Amino acid sequence: MDWRQLWEICSAPDNVPIVALIPLLAFYCYLAWKQAKGNDELIAELETSPAMAKTRYRKTWPFEPGWQKEVHVWPFLLRIEFLAAIIVTIVLMIWSVTLNAPLEEPSNPNLTMNPAKAPWYFLGLQEMLVYFDPWIAGVVMPTLIIVGLMVIPYIDTNPLGNGYYTWKQRKFAIGSFLFGFIILWVAMIIIGTFIRGPGWQWFWPGQTWDHSRLIYEVNRDLPDLFGIASNFGKAIFGAVVVGGYYLAGGFLIHALFRRYNPKDYQRMSLLQYSIMVFFLLTMVALPLKMMLRLAFNIKYVWITPWFNV
Template identity: 60%
Template sequence: MDLHQLWTILATPDNVPIVLLALAVPFYTWYGLRQSFANDRLIAQLEADPALARTHHRKTQPWRPEWDREVHVWPYLLRIEFLAALIVTVILLVWSILLNAPLEEPANPNLTMNPSKAPWYFVGLQEMLVYFDPWLAGVVIPFLIIVGLMAIPYIDTNPLGSGYYTFKQRKAAILTFLFGFLGLWLTMIFIGVFVRGPGWMWFWPGATWDHNRLVFEVNRDLPFGALFLAAYTAAAAWAIHKLITLTPFHRKIHARMSRFQYLVMQFFLILMLALPLKILLRQLFRIKYLLVTPWFNI
């Protein structure tokens, strides 16, 4: 265990925000889900008792009939905004006093940094370069992430859970987002920042970065890759369809989707599931390409 190496990585100034992110994201995930579960208990209670559902104010927040439903922005919101601005300013000032922004040697095209890493928010995409060719990892996948995010409101036909935290009423949507945000986007960033060392090789946290390390791995291409891809697409489409029509409630939501909405959703979910599959194939079986053509490889 090389603690010094670990500390060097964690204390690299530009990595400090990711340490912050590693603390903030679990906290806010817990914070959001805790409110979701509280609302879910309320929903269960109201569903069991229709008489209560008619009279209840339907929030977990405290409520008395004589209270106004709305409060004045001045001062009740503005004072919070002012306070938030003050707190953010103090945090930013203290952070800037304690920690200096990095400044390396002057740019030198003849001296390659090893490892040379993208800024942390793009390191996840850089990590995808291990598994995909640059046209996929650097161009097509980011483009599809952006388009996929934009498509979310138009393919989520579930009318429940608008404006309040809930897990029970939106299981499929929330699990998909958590999988994409935590399981793919942030995991890739953490791997790229904390695990990848010189030569973009895998060094577990605490392992010494050995600049002379060599890895003798022979990657191979998957035979009958087109068949495999077709089989995967069919299997994934079938599994996704089964999952989103698992319960009567989910079948009801599914019935609200148009054919086009359904196809767009399937398209993005199949592609999303393909990422971890390719990662596993590469890491476990040393598969480089699934599909080799004269023009491009996947």
């Protein structure tokens, strides 16, 4: 166990935000989960007693008789905003006094940094470069993430859970988002920051960064495993595999979705439904491709003269 190496990584000034992000995220996940649990219990209670559902007990903190429903922004909101500003300023001050912003040697195009890492918030995408070509990891994926986020309100037809924390009423939506945000985005950033060392090789936390380490790894392409040699055959084979994944996966999602989310299924238009299936399958394709690489050393699935997937 190389504690010094571990400390060097964790205390690198630009890594400190990620060290801070982990407990912050854990805390807010807990805060959300606690309120979702409270609301879910309340919902379960109200479902069994329709009489109670007609009363004011529609919130975990219902209005007591005699309470004002609305309070003045001044002072009740503004004092919170003011306090928040002061607290953030103090945190920033302390942070800025105790930790210096990094400054390396002057830039030198002839001296490559190893590892050369993007800013920490893009490390998830850089980690994807291991498994995908740059045009996917660096261009298509960010575009799909942005577009995918933007279509969320238009494909989520579930009217429940609008304006309160809940898990049971929105299992599918929240599950998908947590998968995308926590596992695909934050976890990849953590791997990119704490695990990836020189040569973008995998170093466990506490393992010494060995700059001369070589890994003998022969990556194969999926068509090779099936003995397909011709370029034309590889292109057709890859198209069949990728197309087959979207068809079979789409069918699987269809089978599950109409069973477990019948109301949403009924509500969604064909366009909404197909967009949802496409983004879900694309999202799931990332860990699948990673597994293919890690478990079977497979580099490409689909090889064409113009692009490889």
